[in-house]
Amino acid sequence: xxxxxxxxxxxxxxxxxxxxxxxxxxxxxxxxxxxxxxxxxxxxxxxxxxxxxxxxxxxxxxxxxxxxxxxxxxxxxxxxxxxxxxxxxxxxxxxxxxxxxxxxxxxxxxxxxxxxxxxxxxxxxxxxxxxxxxxxxxxxxxxxxxxxxxxxxxxxxxxxxxxxxxxxx
Numbered sequence: 001x002x003x004x005x006x007x008x009x010x011x012x013x014x015x016x017x018x019x020x021x022x023x024x025x026x027x028x029x030x031x032x033x034x035x036x037x038x039x040x041x042x043x044x045x046x047x048x049x050x051x052x053x054x055x056x057x058x059x060x061x062x063x064x065x066x067x068x069x070x071x072x073x074x075x076x077x078x079x080x081x082x083x084x085x086x087x088x089x090x091x092x093x094x095x096x097x098x099x100x101x102x103x104x105x106x107x108x109x110x111x112x113x114x115x116x117x118x119x120x121x122x123x124x125x126x127x128x129x130x131x132x133x134x135x136x137x138x139x140x141x142x143x144x145x146x147x148x149x150x151x152x153x154x155x156x157x158x159x160x161x162x163x164x165x166x167x168x169x
Contacts, residue, residue: 015072025082033090037104105154112150115143115163125152136160 093100109121111132122132132150135158141147148161 011073013072014074014078016075018078021075021078022082025079026086029083029086033086037106108151108153108159110149110151111158112144112147112160114149115145115147117144121152127152132158 090100090104094104095101109125110118111121111125111127112118117129117132122129133144136142136144136147136150139158139160141160141162146163146165148163150158150160152158
């Protein structure tokens, strides 16, 4: 049994200009970031089957745009490094600058105020009353009247402040 011949030069040498890889990775990362920034936050807080499918399809669709025709390991490492670097850079900018944080991370949005649903905000985030009530039940709240304020945070999770009259306080 003979082993197939491996072209080590192709495996370990750059097959595409490094600047092209960085440019492609940068443009695709920033384009995907901009597109995903407009998705309602409730999608970020959970990972359902449609979310998993979206991530898989995005990865596949973006791969060709980012990779071009690369074939070597250094090409792949450079592309992954570019994507990770942009992710770190945006996180760092959001940490250092209030203006960038507001641009990158949406502000919390009030869904319930003093026991009353904020329908406009719920429509904006595509959250039904049933979904919101499920989130409240997970936090031990059965009645809207027990909620002083409930907000959807920038990561898609719902935070709740109970009223002083709520049971358990």
